[in-house]
Amino acid sequence: MNPKHFISLYPKDMRIVSKYGLLVGVLLVTVYSFGQTSEKLKKEQEKLENKIKNTKLLLDKTKNNTQASLNELKLLDNQVRFREELVRNYDHQIRGAELTIVKKDQQIKALEEKIAQLKEQYRKLLIYAYKKRNKYGKIMYLFSANSYFEAVKRKKYLESIRELQQKQYLVIKQNQQLINRQIQSIDKEKRQKMLVLDEKKKEKQQILADKQKQEDVYKGFKSEESKLLAQLREEEKQKAVLKEQIAIAIRKEIAAAEEKRRREEEARRKAEAARKIAEAKNNATTPPAAATVAMNDAKEGSLVSKSFEANKGSLPWPVDKGSITENFGRNPHPTLENVFTNNNGIDISSPKNAEVRSVFEGEVTSVLNIPGAGKVLIIKHGNYRTVYSNLQNTYVSVGDKVSSKQAIGSLLVKPGESLSVVHFEIHQVVGSNVQSLNPALWVDR
Numbered sequence: 096m097n098p099k100h101f102i103s104l105y106p107k108d109m110r111i112v113s114k115y116g117l118l119v120g121v122l123l124v125t126v127y128s129f130g131q132t133s134e135k136l137k138k139e140q141e142k143l144e145n146k147i148k149n150t151k152l153l154l155d156k157t158k159n160n161t162q163a164s165l166n167e168l169k170l171l172d173n174q175v176r177f178r179e180e181l182v183r184n185y186d187h188q189i190r191g192a193e194l195t196i197v198k199k200d201q202q203i204k205a206l207e208e209k210i211a212q213l214k215e216q217y218r219k220l221l222i223y224a225y226k227k228r229n230k231y232g233k234i235m236y237l238f239s240a241n242s243y244f245e246a247v248k249r250k251k252y253l254e255s256i257r258e259l260q261q262k263q264y265l266v267i268k269q270n271q272q273l274i275n276r277q278i279q280s281i282d283k284e285k286r287q288k289m290l291v292l293d294e295k296k297k298e299k300q301q302i303l304a305d306k307q308k309q310e311d312v313y314k315g316f317k318s319e320e321s322k323l324l325a326q327l328r329e330e331e332k333q334k335a336v337l338k339e340q341i342a343i344a345i346r347k348e349i350a351a352a353e354e355k356r357r358r359e360e361e362a363r364r365k366a367e368a369a370r371k372i373a374e375a376k377n378n379a380t381t382p383p384a385a386a387t388v389a390m391n392d393a394k395e396g397s398l399v400s401k402s403f404e405a406n407k408g409s410l411p412w413p414v415d416k417g418s419i420t421e422n423f424g425r426n427p428h429p430t431l432e433n434v435f436t437n438n439n440g441i442d443i444s445s446p447k448n449a450e451v452r453s454v455f456e457g458e459v460t461s462v463l464n465i466p467g468a469g470k471v472l473i474i475k476h477g478n479y480r481t482v483y484s485n486l487q488n489t490y491v492s493v494g495d496k497v498s499s500k501q502a503i504g505s506l507l508v509k510p511g512e513s514l515s516v517v518h519f520e521i522h523q524v525v526g527s528n529v530q531s532l533n534p535a536l537w538v539d540r
Contacts, residue, residue, distance in 0.1 A: 400477025
């Protein structure tokens, strides 16, 4: 048999091995990319499930209350919205799993075709090796060369044949193992897909049940529109008073801080003047400590402010468990048409008498007592202020240093209510101006 025939086979076989390597690389990248997307969806799923769990806990506490409240209706709104988001999350997971299964099926078929080609080439090589197994035949093949350099090339060719045989055997073996792993992975994806489909069906049933309950509560409130309007007007008045009192308290803090800085600057100037006089007389050079203290205070406040900013989006909630039942800014009334409320912060419905905690380390600068809003705490974090209202008891006083998640008070409970609500605000002080921020963008959602 002419060995040139096999010389022409060798580059072709190596191209097959190279293409196979590229195919495996594409397969691994595809699986990795899907893995990242799938992991992100599962994390979102966990967050939504926790929100549904918390809201359900709060709704369970309203079951024994004979009179439904607006908070219950808002919680039902949240529960329906969270469940709908969860169903959409399940849809994305299912579609992602289906696409992955299709891609893996296609890649397995391509790999199986490559295996068939490799096996055919391997079969031919084995036949050739068997026919030329006589060691004298190899020696004669080398000795029949026309020159020394051709003999060297023939020797390398024989070594390449042997090396190729070994490589093709390993490639076929690895290829088969990869296909087996991918088949197992597809089976796993299909099982997970079926579980997600079951959960999706359950959530859809729960959405229908929640919407029915929501409709029943809504009908009850529609029959009391005049009472609700009067209640709303009273609440808006209380909100206006709260807003004004908080603004006054923060302005006082700013004025006090400015006065403190003015006094420190005046003391620094006097100390500097005295130092210069003393230096002229006694050649003294030691600066007074007062100026250094003022600079350190300013530096510390700047660091705290930057640290607070760095935690935007990851601050803990002011309560351990709760659900936002009124957002920042303009909110439509849950039952009255074309009626809106304005909120300078967010309202979080929580278990009865729940404890309130500081969302970040800072200093208590104000403790107010406002009719309709209970006790109000203001905590300073550099150029930022967090405000906690609707408290019944406070555990801290003005000047106290607090740490993140430290309990600072407990919530009020309105007569006939089975839940408590914390009103939470965040403000930024810029010079002499105060800007209200949306707390929902700062806490961990």
